[in-house]
Amino acid sequence: MDDYYDELLEVCGFTVEEIDQERYRIEKAFRKLELGPEDMARAVTWVSYNHDVELAGVRMMLGIWLKELIDLVLAKDEGKKLVYFGFPTIPGPAAAIAASTDELFCTSPETVLCYTMGQIFNKLTPILEEGENNGLPAGHGLCSLQQIRVGGMAKKIIPVPDLVLTSSYFCDMGSKTDELLHEKYAHPAVYVDGSMDSRWGEYPDYLPQRVDFLGAQIEKIFDQVKEVVGVEIGEEARYEGASRGHQIFSALSELVDLMKDADPQPISIVEAELARRLTNGSASRRVITEGPQAIRLLNQEVRKRVQNGMGISKKGAPRVMILMAHFSDPGIMHMIENAGLSIPVALHSVVQAKVRKRTPFISGEILAEREMGFGAFHGTYGFIRGAVDAIKTLNLDGVIWNYLYNCRPIAITSHLLKQVVEKETGIPVLSLEMDLYDSRSYSAEALRTRVEAFAEMLRVK
């Protein structure tokens, strides 16, 4: 018999058999999440309006995120050891951890909440407010992704983890938030240190000492997982984690290739980024095993659209690159697309697909070297250089640099990127201040005027 949530789950790619099999878990998780019939009805409308659910690949990805949410909420009840990692710096080791055993659930809970409570249920605000009331108040430029972690734990919808993996070399706030949470919940944390001390112009070179330092710090994760959680991340897991990582990045790379030259734009950037986030937004066994399959399925559908000249934008629409899509509110990217702009790619997808070389094994040193290659973790110059190089190869008409005002390593680029890109490429840049996790202050409506003016300018150029 159908229940109040069946329709939504089917829209999100669940099969009838899966729903029947999982009813107990689904209901238990939804109770914890305070999601009732009204929420499901609203979510069906929201998802159908904002996502291209005609595409089986999109439905499957939404399903993965939803299953991830259920797994996360129930992890402790189901006797799993729970490890949280901090977005965006730790997914490499997390993939090896996830590959090690089924008894351990390793994820970035705030990302999962964005992609489900935001993208699917449009019900992130109570979680954000709880984060604001528990140490990360509004109005101080604090990271809303961290507010979501704090709020999720304060509301008891995500469990207290057995261990937290957090880094302080890219983001100052994530690890400080973990300290705040440690004061309240006393769970242990591994602080992965490093230093983004490269001078302007140094990228792509780097001091070997940086790799030695960061590599040793990443290895510390594996030692601590063994010591605190009792799970040894052996060679087999490190090979398997690398192999799964390669599969998911290969699939993403193929999607980026399909998207970047297509005219019209075959799918919304919202869906492309739904795929991209599977590469680093979580690292559970489910994501690393089902993720590549979902993206490959999407790729087949995108290829068909490209071959048939189908798309969501007008043919010949001005092409812009963005930094990243919104994590929780698909409406903002749709607003940009509805302004008549085509967004074939987001910067991080292009750069990551490019620098992600196949490595057979996960080790601190290998991951640290990869971080150096990925400009954003090298330094501001590397970050901007990566963008300039990408822009030069993408045949773009403009760039919407939708930087996160409350993410300092990215906010540094607020003006610098525009200065450098316009000087070196002549391509106009709209430096658009926004929040990529919380759309209450930076809503589509609040941003629309600037985007439409920019689109108008590109059209007459």
Place this chain on the structure above:
Amino acid sequence: MRAMKKLLAHLKDRIAELGKSREEGRKVIGYIPGGYMPEEIALACKAIPIGWIHGGDYSMVELAEPYICHWMDTFCRAKIGYGVSGKDPYFNIMDLLVVPMTDNHIRAVMDVLAYNTDIDIFPYGVPHTKDDCAFAYYLDGLVRLKSRLEELTGVELTDSSLREAILLCNRERDLFRKISLMRKMGQVPLNSEDFVFLNHASFLAEKDLMVEVLESLYNELRAQEAPPQEDPRILLTGSTLALGDNKIHEIVKKAGGTIVIEEFAEGIRPYWENVNTDGNLMESLAECYFSRRVAPAWFRPGRERLDFLVKLAIEFNVSGVIWYHLMFRESYKIESYYFPEILRKQTGLPVIVVESDYSPNEMGSLQTRIEAFIEMVRE
């Protein structure tokens, strides 16, 4: 106080003097005053270290607007304003700006100035943990700095020149410590404005002269009888206390409080520890500046500093703590949420958290809040 007058006179002519020194071939080495740049290395290379210490000026913050978004730390935006406007004579006279990289706000200063000005910048990392590989990384940064300064000055740093510089800086730290500790007593022979001024001056003054001034002042203070002090005793702590950022001192004084001890990540020279002069001196520098220094809030975990603040509050017998951080310095903002409870549990003392963007418009609300706090702790 005669010593203070001498120092003021020296600072008045300091820029001209630095210009003259440069003409004579000495190099001026500016640095971000976060406590992680051992001046000893510059001194041993016969260069002149200058802490880039000015702040507190909102017009400089405004000048940074075309270069960086609003959401970065106020002191760092002010630094960008000073740098890009050419309105800071100390910045204009630097041959090199050394940037010990503590967090993203400092990184922003470096990146914006590197792209928008001609300043030569030497960055090196300050890790956020205190394990062995972090120590090795910091030490490596100092070794690279030494090479860079040797290359720039053409002076080879020797063990003996470094030891001499360390001894001089140790003496300065000794004196700051002794003067500061005098405030532990019931009397406060030197008020916080003057103590902070001395500390700020030490970032700019010729080192020999600074030590001489501190010696004289210490002797003067020892000889004088300080009046008994009955106002509420306050610990002032936070992210940055720059030269020119005097408002908290002014408000506290007006409200009838007395700041008896200060602890800041930037702007107050760490003086609690000395550099060992035995063994490998570069390692000794790293050990003192990195390992033994009470770490600011950018360290993870950052409990060491919070425990140190509790200790200071007890030892300096304070009635309350004013936590003063600049806008958007998130490490301090987050700690300010849970520190009051730590302090309350261990001492029963209250904390007031205040923030600033250097805007003159803040004065009214800061004054009301701090006055009410002083009134409360007085009772």
